[in-house]
Amino acid sequence: MPEVTVLPHDVRVDARTDETVVDALRRAGWRSPYRCRRGGCGACKGRLVEGRVRYSLPVADSVLDDAERAAGLCLPCRAVPVTDVVLDLGAAPLRAVLATAPPWRL
Incomplete structure (x- = not known):
């Protein structure tokens, strides 16, 4: 299972x-x-720092164009890790939503 690390929070999870x-x-x-979880809005856009992802369905150029891909941006709602990946979401917050998540808040 590839490991997903999210910066700057240093959250690590395994992806199936x-x-x-x-x-x-x-x-x-x-x-x-x-927002949409379909790759249609770009709200989830983040920078792929390390590793490789693939898209099982096409992603519209209007949401993630070639220049953005070349700059390392990806759509986490559609990106399936091929290797361990490190993703930088910048100032975008992660929230713990289950009791099994670590007890600290970002």
Whole structure:
């Protein structure tokens, strides 16, 4: 299972086969920024610092264009980790939403 690390929070979760970054975070008790979860709005956009992701469905250029991809941006709601990945969400907050998540708040 690829490991997903989210900066600057240093949250680490394992992603199952064919599981998106957002779904892996949700399963582990974390809520990251997103709206549509379909890759149509760009609200979840983050910078892929390390590793590789793939998209099982096409992502519209109007949401993530070639220049943004080349700059390392990705859509965590659609991105499926191929390797261990490090993703920087910047100032976007993560929230612990399940009792199993760590007891601290960001």
